[in-house]
Amino acid sequence: MRKIRQVQDYLLAASNLLPQMTIPRLLMLHEVAIRGEADQTSLLDYLGLTRSTASKVIASLTDLTPEKAKGPGFVTSTPDPMNLKTKIIRITPKGVATVEGMFRAAWLTD
Numbered sequence: 001m002r003k004i005r006q007v008q009d010y011l012l013a014a015s016n017l018l019p020q021m022t023i024p025r026l027l028m029l030h031e032v033a034i035r036g037e038a039d040q041t042s043l044l045d046y047l048g049l050t051r052s053t054a055s056k057v058i059a060s061l062t063d064l065t066p067e068k069a070k071g072p073g074f075v076t077s078t079p080d081p082m083n084l085k086t087k088i089i090r091i092t093p094k095g096v097a098t099v100e101g102m103f104r105a106a107w108l109t110d
């Protein structure tokens with residue numbers, strides 16, 4: 001039960017800090033933060049997202065959203081030099097600070 005409460009606190013902290021942070025965005029950002037970088041395929045497999053959904057979620061976390069609007073810049077997405085069909089997703093310093101802020105906010109509600 002304690003774990004569920006911690007997840008609830010984390011989600012609440014995220015929604016208070018960033019109202020546009022949906023659960024798929026939060027999960028993606030959190031997973032990239034843990035890994036530091038990951039290829040898009042391993043992220044979508046891990047999170048159980050379709051390729052289309054994963055692409056939209058990742059794009060919504062970069063500097064330029066799918067709608068070509070200014071994005072939050074939490075992650076970068078670059079082609080993998082070994083396989084140009086795959087993208088490498090990396091957390092940015094702004095993304096790290098955001099995740100740390102969500103953890104701090106969730107921790108303080110405990």
